[in-house]
Amino acid sequence: MLSTTTVITAPAAPLVVAPRLGVADTAAAAVLAVIRRRGPVTRDVIVTVTSLSAATVNRQVGTLIDAGLLQERPDLAASGAVGRPRIPVELNHRPFLTLGVHIGARSTSIVATDIRGHTLDAIETPTPQSDPATALPALADTARRYLQRWRRRQVVWIGVAVGGTVDSASGSVTHPRLGWRAAPVGTVIAERLGLRVSVAPHVDAMAAAELVFGLPRSDAPAATTLYVYARETVGFALTIGGKVHTPARGPGSIAGLPVQRDLNGQPATLEDAVSDDAVLRAARAARIAPGATTVAAVTRAARAGDKAAAALLTDRARILGEAVALLADLLNPDSVVVGGQAFTCYPEGMAAMQDAFARRSTVSGGRVRATVFGDRVQEAGAGVVSLSALYADPVSAMRRARAMAADGRGRFDN
Incomplete structure (x- = not known):
């Protein structure tokens, strides 16, 4: 009688690894x-x-x-x-690189970050407006071509920051504005690039960037911080004890928060009132900056002396300030940070935002500040996700990266 031997092999290490967003304490x-x-x-x-x-x-x-x-x-x-x-x-930062990808509703940022957390370079490309089966391979191939610029460095990790609902354990994303449902973002990018990937909600990622990169070196993070983001979409995150609060079902939403009026004076939801699309609709309705197709064009008109354009952007800032005050009063954090181009692309409106916040808030004492990253907050968010595994458990992350490199991955020479 022939004997048989059962060979048990260890399961392959997952290519998608949930990020740990915040200040690690090991x-x-x-x-x-x-x-x-x-x-x-x-x-x-x-x-x-x-x-x-x-x-x-x-x-x-x-x-x-x-x-x-x-x-x-x-x-x-x-x-x-x-x-x-x-x-x-x-x-020893020169041999290594991490790649961050911020997938926005209209544009995607791809950013190279060294292990110090310094942005080395970034590009922006249109987000494919197609189903995930087409869009995700296209984004991965763009990232692969970009990495050919860095052939002398070993790519340690990839981090993806994206809106919608993110399952960080699997890297799947449901993004209504893109029409994605349970899209396998992490799996597709990891398999096409042959590298480990972490995927995080983009507002959580930006809040983590403030914790990890944004504090002066002598400062400790506030006990609780509310982070509010606004651009094409609106969202918020809460950091507690140096870590981003990550509910099991994903972050909550403030997109449908009712506001008394939008930029045309009508009742609306917060996202419909202050998004970039809302600004452009209001500009067209009021014939402000004729032909403008971007908020940047409206901003240029305001700075060139167009009083109606300036009033429109200032009104957006006031609505945002009132909404942030409402949220701050509900959560009562120790500090409030706002980020995203709705806050930062027209800094002349910050005074109006802060004034509206101070007038509406009853418990915060008027304490609110803008992100330290200005208009590059998306890049910072993607960068911190790409570094999250390394910063949380540096030896294990490098062991994994070396294992990938031994298989010929992590370098892009062709």
Whole structure:
């Protein structure tokens, strides 16, 4: 009788990995964060900043050097310094790259980010207005062509930030404005590029960018922060204790929040009142900036002295300020941040927005500020998703990236 042997193989590691949005708190992540924000820096400074023991810091620094993420800089050591604890270390950022993709209702941004979180380059391309079976391969192929510019760097990870409802575990997206239902965004991009991908709701991603990249290095995040976004769509996210709150069913929606009037003076929902489309409809109805097809054209007219165009954009800012105040009073966060081109493309309207916010809010004390990223907030959001796995668990992320590279993936030489 012949015997048979059953061979059990480990399941392949998933190509789609849920992002962890916020300030990571593991020892390796804390050490990496200090070096990213303050480096080159010595080990004793890391001990002071993180409150970790010297032994833990030494162990984590050694592990991160072995992973290729850090390098020692003995040339920067203070004169007379003795021993490795006094040798500065810094991020070894030049060999690596992450790719961020922000899929908007009309345009898609593709951004190259180094492991410091610095944007190296970005392009914008129209979002395909077609079914996912056609649109997603087209977007992936655009990303592949873009990566050929970076053939000397290893691509560690891809992050996708997108509107609609996102299942981050599977990377699937339901986006009514694009007509997508359970579209396999993460799977298609991961398989066509041969790299691991994380997918996140775009407003959550932008809120995470404020936490991870936006704070001065000496500041700690507020206990709770409300982040409100407006451009083609409107949305919000809440950060609690340095992490973006991610409900199991996805983020809530403020698109249907009723407002007393839109830009034409009629009752409407918030998104119908303040979106870019709403601005263009109101401009056409009032014959403002004739022939304008973008909000940027209306903005240029306002800055050129068109009082009606300026009044229209200021009115949009007031409506937004009132809506943000209502949301802030409901959630009562410690701080409020607003982002998206509806807030930032016409900074002259910020005073009107803040005034409306202060007048309408009863509990916030008028505290609201604009994103530190200005009109590049979409790029920052996509970038932080692409770095989320690395920042949360740097050694594991690099191990996964090296495994992909060993299979000939992560480089785009042709």
